[in-house]
Amino acid sequence: MTDTTHSLTPGPLLLADLSSPETQDLLPQIELVLLPVGAHEQHGPNIAVSTDTITADALCRAAAALAGATVAVAPAVPWGVSWHHLRFAGTISLRQSTLIALLEDIVGSLSAHGMRRFLVVNGHGGNNAAITTAVEQIKHDTGVPLIASVFGYALIAEQAKKLLPAEAIGHGGGDEAAVVMAVEPHRAKPSAFAAPRPTGVQVETAALLRTYGGTLARRYDEVTHNGATGDATSATPEIGQQILDGAAGRLAEIIEVILREADAAEAQAGGNESGR
Amino acid sequence: MTDTTHSLTPGPLLLADLSSPETQDLLPQIELVLLPVGAHEQHGPNIAVSTDTITADALCRAAAALAGATVAVAPAVPWGVSWHHLRFAGTISLRQSTLIALLEDIVGSLSAHGMRRFLVVNGHGGNNAAITTAVEQIKHDTGVPLIASVFGYALIAEQAKKLLPAEAIGHGGGDEAAVVMAVEPHRAKPSAFAAPRPTGVQVETAALLRTYGGTLARRYDEVTHNGATGDATSATPEIGQQILDGAAGRLAEIIEVILREADAAEAQAGGNESGR
């Protein structure tokens, strides 16, 4: 590395920290790039609009720190597809096509430098369809060796269920609030923590369609009066740190599987090549 | 109705069967439009490339027949997003943007005539992200009262698991083959029925990412050598009919919930209006 005095450990390897020659030197070591995608959307009275960005970014940094210099983290996308939250003040929503174009540009640029494997870590459920679309399109159009996605909130919720009551789990709930308290405390609003106020409308429809792999398109004000579906009152920074540590550990395990199987697949493909 | 001699019962109400004045007369009765979306993609040696279109269409017709003239069926979209199958002969793939545009045009046209509630019934997993994107975009851009989607194959698989061995469930497997045998027998190829030939590559990665709400973008030839992941050899037309009947019954129940809750939501919204 050009700048030998600048230690990059033990923190995560952030692409934004590097100069161009430093990037060039690290390229052979980088086995995976994590692409955090967040949102800028209302989470009820409990937490800031940047919650999903904070969470996705923190998850990526923590998992990358566990992996050392082989896993790099790209700058977080600080908005997502949040049209259904637009009636709550503060929400910024990208069109799906904008988010897809962004991911195409980011992956297209980085793969031009020789980075070959990408994992989108998504902090917001409303992004899932656009990210799946982007990931598949990029694979088809560019043939990049590996591109995949994971819903980071699923990793968070998995841990939170062990540490918080069931009613805490949900949009703007204790699971998300705890992580924000741990990572960016001034973006949690404990004095405003309140129970969710669901509308009770079309509850069975939404659940049934979800069970069968579908969706009911709804604005979030049709779902909840105060913008939250989880109860944040049980959140603490300590629980948040435990959730984050657990989720990052799980993500690190997933990354290990991804890299191990990708190496195997390439070795096999190479064997096939040379065997021809 | 203009044409009193033309009995539309007891079969399903197909929009394609109607003249324009007939449609006009039926408009007040139509409470929901089903939009079957299929695929034209390889299903291994076992069944025709039109399998997912056949399945989605049959499911809609059967469920609509149970519902009478209140539920109409639009012409099936006979292709889907199948880029990952393009290395297998015969597959036609739409770009995601093409499928989204198609759904916008279809729903936009029908809602201009006064149809107000739409359920996309999707026969092919590769369409899910594009359909979710379309459904949400249409809701946001047009404010149509109800637009939702269901993954029809999930309904099929649920029934098939009761009637077929576990290894039969999967792409081009016994669950799909049985339904094709029941509905369009000449599009099943029993003399070619074969066991799936999975590659075994990146199996754990794909499963893990799916568990956590994500996806690994892969071509299907990276997944299976013969294009199938399910074993079709146990399929029979009788089982296919049972699967279809069961799935259509379940879909009819879902439709009942959708309509009941949508009526309630509108009554409540109306009450709020009048109460102001």
Add this chain to the structure above:
Amino acid sequence: MTDTTHSLTPGPLLLADLSSPETQDLLPQIELVLLPVGAHEQHGPNIAVSTDTITADALCRAAAALAGATVAVAPAVPWGVSWHHLRFAGTISLRQSTLIALLEDIVGSLSAHGMRRFLVVNGHGGNNAAITTAVEQIKHDTGVPLIASVFGYALIAEQAKKLLPAEAIGHGGGDEAAVVMAVEPHRAKPSAFAAPRPTGVQVETAALLRTYGGTLARRYDEVTHNGATGDATSATPEIGQQILDGAAGRLAEIIEVILREADAAEAQAGGNESGR
């Protein structure tokens, strides 16, 4: 062919009937793919909104049956560009850009498998500009060896003029009604057959501009009060079958010319190549 027990003759070769290995086996024999494009648009009180799809599809199937396994038929596009009919209930209209994208995707996929010659058979006049645009764009962008279009309704009308009075020829008229009666009888509405009710507006303008290769953009409710411009009352299924047989025979002759001249052009180009 993998499935020797499944006889594909003497009916037409439908791509939707084939499994992927069957398609693979037939590829060397397929000299031309017919792409029927229809519409889902009002045809007055006389016939169903699916008329143009029925007609284009029936024409392709009948012509392909005459040609044997060398001519394949793709699934019909069941909607078209029908914005001018949207004020009549039931009409679905694609934007021109959607239809163009669809044709690009379909031809792009099939030519990736090695199919090399394509003929779009169009059942609806409103599609002609979009289809010409698509056909030329596909030729320019992909260099596919042969892509062409024919207006199937012109083939129908040519035959109908021999068998029906002049006033029967036209939109929703006896020519179209007869074919529907022959092919899908329940989609003709003989008890509602009525004379057309033209508005008489801008008749000379439209005729003059058509004569000089132009067009007057009009909604169809500016042209006719009941949605039809032809008189359906003289239609019978027998005449419909005669029209269809005559038109299919003519289309088969055209296909023969296309294939003969395309072979000659390729032989000549090959000769030029080898002579260099």
Add this chain to the structure above:
Amino acid sequence: MTDTTHSLTPGPLLLADLSSPETQDLLPQIELVLLPVGAHEQHGPNIAVSTDTITADALCRAAAALAGATVAVAPAVPWGVSWHHLRFAGTISLRQSTLIALLEDIVGSLSAHGMRRFLVVNGHGGNNAAITTAVEQIKHDTGVPLIASVFGYALIAEQAKKLLPAEAIGHGGGDEAAVVMAVEPHRAKPSAFAAPRPTGVQVETAALLRTYGGTLARRYDEVTHNGATGDATSATPEIGQQILDGAAGRLAEIIEVILREADAAEAQAGGNESGR
């Protein structure tokens, strides 16, 4: 009019000649805007690449001069859709989508000022599909009272057939060359006038498909070796002037019909309004 010293007669009313206040003053008188669309494409050795632009523009100016200040001429679009000529040096081709966007912007701007009726006068056959698409899209999207198109070359050819031998009619032929000689003599190249050199390839296919309302997508070097299909050797400036005068007279008659019938249609619509 603001500028009383500037006489606009007896020449045609060109929008490009006017200041903004002059346009404002003339708005109530302008009953129709002519939009000439040309091409910048090879016409063999005989005439310049700007031929179709010259012809469309001259036709519009001559017809507008006959009509007085009630018909205005917009600046000519100096390129068209000419991808099929790109292998001949000098050709510029717009994508169809570019030409459509241009026409949308031009008509959108002018109709915002209160101009209400538009006639596209097209000098190049390759533009017809894009212009038809544009004209219909603009009608549908904006509801502009009148938008139509005419293929100006059809008007030229009609006159030329009376004055020149049959073999003179065609791309880069005597009909076009004569008009160029009359209007912009330095863009005709009489010393290079040559007979066309057709390839003879796919002649019957192209003719048959044209007869039945379709098209064979071909590059022009597949049609003719020297880029022309008409024989220019019989062209003279005098004949060119006669052709132009005849065609402009015919166009003026068409314009008269358009305006008379449009007035009648609006009067009738107004009557219907007031009668309600």
Add this chain to the structure above:
Amino acid sequence: MTDTTHSLTPGPLLLADLSSPETQDLLPQIELVLLPVGAHEQHGPNIAVSTDTITADALCRAAAALAGATVAVAPAVPWGVSWHHLRFAGTISLRQSTLIALLEDIVGSLSAHGMRRFLVVNGHGGNNAAITTAVEQIKHDTGVPLIASVFGYALIAEQAKKLLPAEAIGHGGGDEAAVVMAVEPHRAKPSAFAAPRPTGVQVETAALLRTYGGTLARRYDEVTHNGATGDATSATPEIGQQILDGAAGRLAEIIEVILREADAAEAQAGGNESGR
């Protein structure tokens, strides 16, 4: 050259004057193509809406005439991005995306014939952002050896400042009016010449942001009541000719620098190539 009798000197080399074989013959000599881009937009009472097109085109022709057959001029784009002038009658505005598409198509076509260096000469400030975007996109997407732009009005204003009072310089002012008087006298309206009538609104904001490389998006009716910001009353044709001659001379010098340095850059790149 095919047509030896047609002298192209001493005027400028216009692509529109040439037949295809003439273009082919001249290709090796053409070192640069000038692409004039204008506007069709209000310039107050003083001059016609075509002013910026006239100016850009005249500048290109005069500079090309100085350069001889090595510099060719493409047909002028007769409209530009003028949305901010749309409230003044007569203005036609292209969307930025339309102008970008146009430039892509024009340069893409000409570079396919082997033309390698392009200079956009822009007559209208509102086009600058779109032209910069187009020029950079074309460079990135096509790798054309040289593509650049110059704001022609800056060349005009530089000369005008030497010959006219300061208050004459500006939109629709004496600088532009003088050039129009010299080139297309009937498009200047001296009897209507008037002082500008600025609104005085947000003057400091606009100036400050311009100083710091930014912009305040404003409609032009927020800037001036009569559409002009310069005083045209001092304009004469003689001054116009002097401005044009001076600006064309400066442009010819710039072209000389462009060609000299481009040759040097290619020689150096070639040396690097051969030295490897």
Add this chain to the structure above:
Amino acid sequence: MTDTTHSLTPGPLLLADLSSPETQDLLPQIELVLLPVGAHEQHGPNIAVSTDTITADALCRAAAALAGATVAVAPAVPWGVSWHHLRFAGTISLRQSTLIALLEDIVGSLSAHGMRRFLVVNGHGGNNAAITTAVEQIKHDTGVPLIASVFGYALIAEQAKKLLPAEAIGHGGGDEAAVVMAVEPHRAKPSAFAAPRPTGVQVETAALLRTYGGTLARRYDEVTHNGATGDATSATPEIGQQILDGAAGRLAEIIEVILREADAAEAQAGGNESGR
């Protein structure tokens, strides 16, 4: 404000810090939203790829802190249009259309909540054309009361010229390095600070075209061998803080002018309204 315990002063008002109800409460006070736009692009060996994002964001925060709660800062866009830097490792480039879409979505969302005035603060010269395009399009399409842009680097360079030698000013030079040292020290690489290594190619061309409001499209490796054009060796954190303080002060003055004149313009428009 809902959360009374959370003091937002004296730091800048960041939208990302706020919950939705907090945003709602602050809406009446917010007079301007600053939108920092950066880049993720090589800056030679001297500083990290995130330099322009850091600079734009720091400038906005510092200026907003001076202004109190009346000026809010949106999340920085962490990439820009950097195609010309893609041959240097680490650079991420958005297409111009992606950046334009992003700005449309962000401003569209925030203005839907009632925010009315927006200032894009751009840290990267390569973004200027896309930002100007976006700002004008947004004004035209949405009529948002005020949208403007400023090139933040021009503010930085103005201060730097007072504090650093002339050769320090430039891409990756001492001006930018000093600011990075002050704000995010680990993203400056003092041990790698090096003199720029210009190629000397097309220097006069680029300067001339810039003088006359144009541009020469070039990749940055055609401009400089090591990616920098400024000399970073004289940079210190203290100078960086002085530059930042000076530039933020100047930006705060500009904001004051913007708000004062916008208030005056609205008062005048309101007066005109009420006077009608």
